[in-house]
Amino acid sequence: MGRQRELKELRADIARAGLDTLAGRKPPRARILLIAGGPGSGRTALAGQLVSDLARGYRDGVLRARLTEPGGEPVPVERVARDLLALLGVATPAGADAEELSGLLRTTLADRRVLLLLDDAADAEQVDALLPDNHACLVVAVARGPLTGITDVRPCTVGGLDTKSAIELLDGYAGSVRITVDPQAAETLAELCGGLPAALVLAGGWLAARPMSSVADLTKRLRAVPENPLIPADQWPLARAFRVAYEALPAGAARILRLLALAPLGAVDAQTASALAGCSVATAQSLLEYFAAAGFVREGAGGLVRSLGPAPRAATGSASAARAAATTQYGAEAGAGAGTARGPGRPSGPEEAGGEGAAGTGGPDRQYEVPGCLLPLLAAVLVAEDRPAEIQLARARMLERTVRLLHASRVATEPEGSAARRRLAGRPRALRFPSPEAAGAWLLDRQPALLAAARLAVADGDLDTLARRLVAALVRALTAHRGAEEAAPELYGLHGLVLDVAGRRGLHRERAAALLNLADLDVRTGRPGEALARYREALDAGRLAGDPYAVARAMESMGGAHQELADWPRAADWYGRALAQRLARDERADQARLYGRLGAVLTYEGRYGEALRNWRAAAAGYRRLGDLPGHARALSEVARVQEYAGRPQESLRTCEEAVDWARRAGDERLLAALQLRLADTLDRLGDPAAARLHRAAAEKLLRDRRAAEAGGRGEGEPKGGATGTPEAGGAAGDGTDGDADSDMDDSGGFSGGVSGGDTGGVEGPGTAVRDPLGAAVGAGQGAREGLKATSTGQDT
Numbered sequence: 001m002g003r004q005r006e007l008k009e010l011r012a013d014i015a016r017a018g019l020d021t022l023a024g025r026k027p028p029r030a031r032i033l034l035i036a037g038g039p040g041s042g043r044t045a046l047a048g049q050l051v052s053d054l055a056r057g058y059r060d061g062v063l064r065a066r067l068t069e070p071g072g073e074p075v076p077v078e079r080v081a082r083d084l085l086a087l088l089g090v091a092t093p094a095g096a097d098a099e100e101l102s103g104l105l106r107t108t109l110a111d112r113r114v115l116l117l118l119d120d121a122a123d124a125e126q127v128d129a130l131l132p133d134n135h136a137c138l139v140v141a142v143a144r145g146p147l148t149g150i151t152d153v154r155p156c157t158v159g160g161l162d163t164k165s166a167i168e169l170l171d172g173y174a175g176s177v178r179i180t181v182d183p184q185a186a187e188t189l190a191e192l193c194g195g196l197p198a199a200l201v202l203a204g205g206w207l208a209a210r211p212m213s214s215v216a217d218l219t220k221r222l223r224a225v226p227e228n229p230l231i232p233a234d235q236w237p238l239a240r241a242f243r244v245a246y247e248a249l250p251a252g253a254a255r256i257l258r259l260l261a262l263a264p265l266g267a268v269d270a271q272t273a274s275a276l277a278g279c280s281v282a283t284a285q286s287l288l289e290y291f292a293a294a295g296f297v298r299e300g301a302g303g304l305v306r307s308l309g310p311a312p313r314a315a316t317g318s319a320s321a322a323r324a325a326a327t328t329q330y331g332a333e334a335g336a337g338a339g340t341a342r343g344p345g346r347p348s349g350p351e352e353a354g355g356e357g358a359a360g361t362g363g364p365d366r367q368y369e370v371p372g373c374l375l376p377l378l379a380a381v382l383v384a385e386d387r388p389a390e391i392q393l394a395r396a397r398m399l400e401r402t403v404r405l406l407h408a409s410r411v412a413t414e415p416e417g418s419a420a421r422r423r424l425a426g427r428p429r430a431l432r433f434p435s436p437e438a439a440g441a442w443l444l445d446r447q448p449a450l451l452a453a454a455r456l457a458v459a460d461g462d463l464d465t466l467a468r469r470l471v472a473a474l475v476r477a478l479t480a481h482r483g484a485e486e487a488a489p490e491l492y493g494l495h496g497l498v499l500d501v502a503g504r505r506g507l508h509r510e511r512a513a514a515l516l517n518l519a520d521l522d523v524r525t526g527r528p529g530e531a532l533a534r535y536r537e538a539l540d541a542g543r544l545a546g547d548p549y550a551v552a553r554a555m556e557s558m559g560g561a562h563q564e565l566a567d568w569p570r571a572a573d574w575y576g577r578a579l580a581q582r583l584a585r586d587e588r589a590d591q592a593r594l595y596g597r598l599g600a601v602l603t604y605e606g607r608y609g610e611a612l613r614n615w616r617a618a619a620a621g622y623r624r625l626g627d628l629p630g631h632a633r634a635l636s637e638v639a640r641v642q643e644y645a646g647r648p649q650e651s652l653r654t655c656e657e658a659v660d661w662a663r664r665a666g667d668e669r670l671l672a673a674l675q676l677r678l679a680d681t682l683d684r685l686g687d688p689a690a691a692r693l694h695r696a697a698a699e700k701l702l703r704d705r706r707a708a709e710a711g712g713r714g715e716g717e718p719k720g721g722a723t724g725t726p727e728a729g730g731a732a733g734d735g736t737d738g739d740a741d742s743d744m745d746d747s748g749g750f751s752g753g754v755s756g757g758d759t760g761g762v763e764g765p766g767t768a769v770r771d772p773l774g775a776a777v778g779a780g781q782g783a784r785e786g787l788k789a790t791s792t793g794q795d796t
Helices: 004-015 043-055 077-087 098-111 122-128 165-176 174-183 183-192 196-209 216-223 233-247 251-263 271-277 281-294 320-324 375-385 387-409 418-423 436-458 465-482 489-507 507-523 528-545 548-564 570-584 586-602 607-624 628-644 650-667 666-683 688-711
Strands: 029-036 060-067 115-121 138-143 154-156 267-269 305-308 367-369 768-771 774-778
Touching: 004 029, 004 043, 004 154, 029 043, 029 436, 043 060, 043 115, 043 138, 077 154, 115 122, 122 138, 122 688, 154 436, 165 174, 165 183, 165 196, 174 183, 174 666, 183 216, 183 233, 196 216, 196 233, 196 281, 216 233, 233 251, 251 271, 251 281, 251 387, 251 418, 267 271, 267 436, 271 281, 271 387, 281 367, 375 607, 387 436, 387 465, 418 548, 436 465, 436 489, 465 489, 489 507, 507 528, 507 548, 507 570, 528 548, 548 570, 548 586, 570 586, 586 607, 586 628, 628 650, 628 666, 666 688
Parallel strands: 029 138, 029 154, 060 115, 115 138
Antiparallel strands: 060 305, 267 367, 768 774
């Protein structure tokens, strides 16, 4: 409305020949269209309209990213890039920095035709880091002023609407009668609002809620507002309109409205509003609908990054693809970029908008967003009219409600009839989810706001206990719904938040756990050097906390990191220290595992005699524990080392013994893998006939197993079975499951176990071997997967 000239100018800028074209060069990067204007000017709405008009020409989708937090802080480039890559279906390494992620984003967009809307850019550096190196893409940037430093960009400056367009906008709220009766008052009202669409929306909402008031009544009220010298002149029309609209609210509604300034990212739903105000969900929903009609909030998902228009192209069938599809929605800004213009009609007042038992017409799942231009004004009246203790109490209620919803989301993934599901059934319906799918959809929709809530809670510093509980609940919910691997980038950030709280509060045990978790993720993303530094810090923190478990865990992990770096002597040294800790505490399962890990690195180092002693100790430990599959695997590793040591007959006998134990364990996959290894040993000993028999038996076991799996798809593997096919590895050489990885327990603290060391075959230095029981492993290649320790959850 009233922006035809600007739209025409922006479309012409697309067709304009750039400096590279004029110089005869192919444009190296995407064209940038810049819309410059102050808050409340409708700059985002104009960008949204332009993007909507152009979307069909960009087959790979339209993405929007907001580059400034509602509080005014620039959003880190790495966070924006990571979220954009997630929408594009691209997995990102946990802990990657801004340079790595922006490079990955440019690589991803190199062969795609994407329209990228960068809203509320703080500076040119932010935009430049996200700019695709592909002239087929288009970037629409929104900022307060020009982006100095980026060449060949012509800003389209947006100010107030002209009088005719401003009156048309008011007409949509107040109706044509009052405008026609007093056109001079309508022109005066548009002038008092400075033509700012956000101010006009608030004025229109005031008129729509009061059909008996004239336009002149509103202009009189606006003139009566005293000027505030602390507010810039260009923002005074919006501040004045907000003051008149806010003061017209009943006291209860005004209180709830100003509390919305505490909502993370300005994203709010009935649950959030209910918790902030301490009212029922139904009442909160009704009030949100009223606020939307009055122009204080607008409907639509919050968050900093989302997909607009067509779904971005993502890997088919991937979790990221599902995530991209689930977040695909056109988040069009309100008619003027500040509120939802509902057109003619009177919004029901808060007193009439439903009671305790009536959820609004939109339902409690509808999401709203406080316009960024109104958040500073709401925050100012909140500080002026509410005591700090009341504000902190409202924030605590919101965090507590969020923790409960996250707990319900996680519990929804547990089996029907479980103890946790039965306990949850006793809670109010508003704090439950009807199905795991509904819980997962809620978590996906609210994830940006949930992560922002965790960051704000930690930064606050006064609610550390609630902050720790929130982070713990968020970690568990993300892990339950998305899995630890897919959620690793988010988990990395959450563990970093726990580290901040633990350092501030002197919580050495939690600090050790957070450092261990971060180091584990560093190892998994190929940064063993950084992991070693964190493991050393965790060891010191564990000693300060007097936690022997944390100390032993850090020692074992340091051994694993040195193993990743092919530093066998140091790996053996740290494994030996960890084993001494376990022996002192008589932790037999951990002893057996560590004997296996020691055996693996000693084999790499060529110290076969010591390796044999450790593998035999591991086999004996598993047998005492009654872990028959683990015993069989350890025996197979004994056979492997005997063969490397030049004792083939002993290796054959030990391998046959391992086959026998696998048969007793009833583990068909492990039995097949061991028979294939036995066949290879027989081939090397010159007995091809016996080798063929064992190989045929192994293949028959695998065929039968595949047929059984095809008939009963979805059932879990037998505990202790090797993952994948035998040829692809998966049997842990130290007796643990190849894919063993602990989940976090609800009691908090450290949990889980270390999955086993180097699970593949071990040859001499510099060589590699593909063994039926393990993947190809050579010098410097350790299939290490560290124990996950809970750095959160101590408060639950």
